[in-house]
Amino acid sequence: MRTPLLECPAAGEIAGARVLIKAESLQRTGSFKFRGAWNRISRLDAAALKGGVVAYSSGNHGQAVAAVARLLGAPAAIVMPADAPAMKIEATRAHGAEIVTYDRLRESREEIGATLAAARGATLVPPFDDPFIIAGQGTAGLEIADQAAAIDAVPDIVLVPCSGGGLVAGVATVVKARFPGAAIHAVEPEGFDDTTRSLRSGTREGNSPGAASFCDALLVARPGEITFPINRRLLAGGMAVPDADTAKAMAFAFRHLKLVLEPGGAIALAALLSGRIDARGKCAVVLCSGGNVDAAAFARAIG
Amino acid sequence: MRTPLLECPAAGEIAGARVLIKAESLQRTGSFKFRGAWNRISRLDAAALKGGVVAYSSGNHGQAVAAVARLLGAPAAIVMPADAPAMKIEATRAHGAEIVTYDRLRESREEIGATLAAARGATLVPPFDDPFIIAGQGTAGLEIADQAAAIDAVPDIVLVPCSGGGLVAGVATVVKARFPGAAIHAVEPEGFDDTTRSLRSGTREGNSPGAASFCDALLVARPGEITFPINRRLLAGGMAVPDADTAKAMAFAFRHLKLVLEPGGAIALAALLSGRIDARGKCAVVLCSGGNVDAAAFARAIG
Numbered sequence: 001m002r003t004p005l006l007e008c009p010a011a012g013e014i015a016g017a018r019v020l021i022k023a024e025s026l027q028r029t030g031s032f033k034f035r036g037a038w039n040r041i042s043r044l045d046a047a048a049l050k051g052g053v054v055a056y057s058s059g060n061h062g063q064a065v066a067a068v069a070r071l072l073g074a075p076a077a078i079v080m081p082a083d084a085p086a087m088k089i090e091a092t093r094a095h096g097a098e099i100v101t102y103d104r105l106r107e108s109r110e111e112i113g114a115t116l117a118a119a120r121g122a123t124l125v126p127p128f129d130d131p132f133i134i135a136g137q138g139t140a141g142l143e144i145a146d147q148a149a150a151i152d153a154v155p156d157i158v159l160v161p162c163s164g165g166g167l168v169a170g171v172a173t174v175v176k177a178r179f180p181g182a183a184i185h186a187v188e189p190e191g192f193d194d195t196t197r198s199l200r201s202g203t204r205e206g207n208s209p210g211a212a213s214f215c216d217a218l219l220v221a222r223p224g225e226i227t228f229p230i231n232r233r234l235l236a237g238g239m240a241v242p243d244a245d246t247a248k249a250m251a252f253a254f255r256h257l258k259l260v261l262e263p264g265g266a267i268a269l270a271a272l273l274s275g276r277i278d279a280r281g282k283c284a285v286v287l288c289s290g291g292n293v294d295a296a297a298f299a300r301a302i303g
Numbered sequence: 304m305r306t307p308l309l310e311c312p313a314a315g316e317i318a319g320a321r322v323l324i325k326a327e328s329l330q331r332t333g334s335f336k337f338r339g340a341w342n343r344i345s346r347l348d349a350a351a352l353k354g355g356v357v358a359y360s361s362g363n364h365g366q367a368v369a370a371v372a373r374l375l376g377a378p379a380a381i382v383m384p385a386d387a388p389a390m391k392i393e394a395t396r397a398h399g400a401e402i403v404t405y406d407r408l409r410e411s412r413e414e415i416g417a418t419l420a421a422a423r424g425a426t427l428v429p430p431f432d433d434p435f436i437i438a439g440q441g442t443a444g445l446e447i448a449d450q451a452a453a454i455d456a457v458p459d460i461v462l463v464p465c466s467g468g469g470l471v472a473g474v475a476t477v478v479k480a481r482f483p484g485a486a487i488h489a490v491e492p493e494g495f496d497d498t499t500r501s502l503r504s505g506t507r508e509g510n511s512p513g514a515a516s517f518c519d520a521l522l523v524a525r526p527g528e529i530t531f532p533i534n535r536r537l538l539a540g541g542m543a544v545p546d547a548d549t550a551k552a553m554a555f556a557f558r559h560l561k562l563v564l565e566p567g568g569a570i571a572l573a574a575l576l577s578g579r580i581d582a583r584g585k586c587a588v589v590l591c592s593g594g595n596v597d598a599a600a601f602a603r604a605i606g
Contacts, residue, residue, distance in 0.1 A: 001309070003304075003307075004307040006304070006329060007304060009331070023329075025561040026308075026560070027563075029592075030559075073475065116532070172394065254563055254598065255598075258563040258594030260561040269482070292561075295554070295558075295602075295605040298602075299598075299602035299606060302601070302602070303599070303600040303602060
């Protein structure tokens with residue numbers, strides 16, 4: 001689905017900028033992840049589809065893989081952390097997938113996923129480190145470029161939530177081709193700023209164990225092998241945002257945009273509203289990547 | 304702003320229909336009211352703009368008039384019920400308008416508005432009973448027609464929230480011209496089904512005093528003088544929805560559409576999801592008219 005690019009005068013007043021919101025929370029399954037899952041799974045042939053797909057995911061990728069698999073008639077098994085938001089687990093199950101839970105702190109989702117796929121003869125659909133996944137997520141950037149051009153906007157700054165880096169890599173690939181002057185930034189939760197630090201040092205760095213954030217969609221260990229070289233080449237940099245500012249951005253989106261954003265979906269907006277980037281006099285595109293959040297957590301953030 | 308027409312497979316499964324959501328909650332000032340206010344106020348000449356504008360409103364029309372007046376450099380005074388949602392009063396004030404509150408049960412907003420406008424030499428901007436307001440709201444219908452055509456959808460059923468009837472009259476005028484087979488229905492809260500009953504009897508009927516609903520945007524006394532003849536000619540009928548079903552529709556929109564809807568904005572969706580209209584095998588367009596709701600009220604509805 002083509003999601004809207006929404007003018008946000010209220011954010012514009014705060015930032016002294018023209019602010020355009022790419023509302024990927026309105027995408028099928030409530031996040032941008034549908035794009036990559038579709039692009040990857042729809043390329044499988046009939047025999048591979050019959051063998052089914054396996055994915056590991058904190059929730060959004062899993063929902064997307066489950067939904068795409070059902071549309072294409074393939075069985076799906078999704079490996080999810082036992083502490084994922086209940087609504088993400090339920091929604092994934094509602095798409096007809098089998099759910100396999102694991103302990104996020106003690107077990108490796110990559111290993112569980114690979115073992116499961118091998119045992120079943122199923123295809124593993126990785127969350128970000130795959131050229132087709134990156135290209136699929138990049139269609140959000142293609143829409144941004146077309147939609148900005150249609151309203152005579154030239155993006156100076158593009159802010160994109162970042163976990164493994166697939167979304168920002170795909171978006172940067174398109175946007176830098178169409179708007180070479182745009183500065184594209186990855187936005188991460190404090191304690192999970194692996195891409196921000198890796199971009200500074202030039203080498204893939206991991207996060208310290210023991211960090212915590214309510215941005216459940218953005219808790220990855222380190223940048224991807226395929227995504228990082230793309231991001232190193234194309235991004236202007238990265239930045240980390242504390243959860244308190246992200247919660248404020250969720251409340252802002254509720255009040256002014258009438259959008260339901262999950263924590264990870266609101267973090268790029270938080271970077272702008274909290275003044276972590278100077279956008280004065282510029283045109284800033286903010287990608288709001290998802291809206292899958294439990295009612296109780298949402299009520300806490302907006303209350 | 305052109306608001307998106309969103310496919311909603313989850314509602315489609317429940318209704319056995321193709322369901323398209325016109326998300327007017329994403330309109331400037333959080334409701335469709337900006338359309339009519341802009342169409343009316345932007346026609347005033349420089350002298351009239353200098354004299355200012357006055358509007359009476361439960362909140363959404365007031366916000367829209369305040370925002371348009373500021374864009375056009377006109378002072379605005381908005382007459383609002385003292386028990387309007389706090390966020391609607393605050394948002395109207397934030398657009399630079401003067402707020403005049405009144406007692407919804409004891410005082411006439413029409414009289415207060417007319418007296419204020421006469422005393423100041425200001426222009427009264429009525430909420431619905433005005434050809435330019437109706438035409439302005441009708442631009443939502445124009446977009447529905449264009450957006451449906453662009454995805455090869457032919458609307459069989461169009462469900463529109465109804466208070467004074469300006470929105471549904473404007474939408475029906477366009478949609479019936481473009482899709483003569485479409486059945487357009489007004490949706491009202493239980494206890495405020497004046498248009499539904501008036502369409503049945505053929506004459507403008509009022510609501511019984513003492514009724515209550517949490518759909519604060521839809522508490523009008525009777526259909527408009529100008530809107531009702533249009534609606535009588537073009538609508539297939541009307542229906543009333545209890546608040547409990549509307550609250551469920553707000554929770555559904557939170558969960559599946561990632562849209563913040565206020566009670567009055569969710570009532571047409573409630574009509575569909577609660578089975579008040581049979582849409583099986585058809586294409587149903589549901590207009591979700593606004594998203595201005597207090598955080599506490601929203602948390603209650605989705606909790």
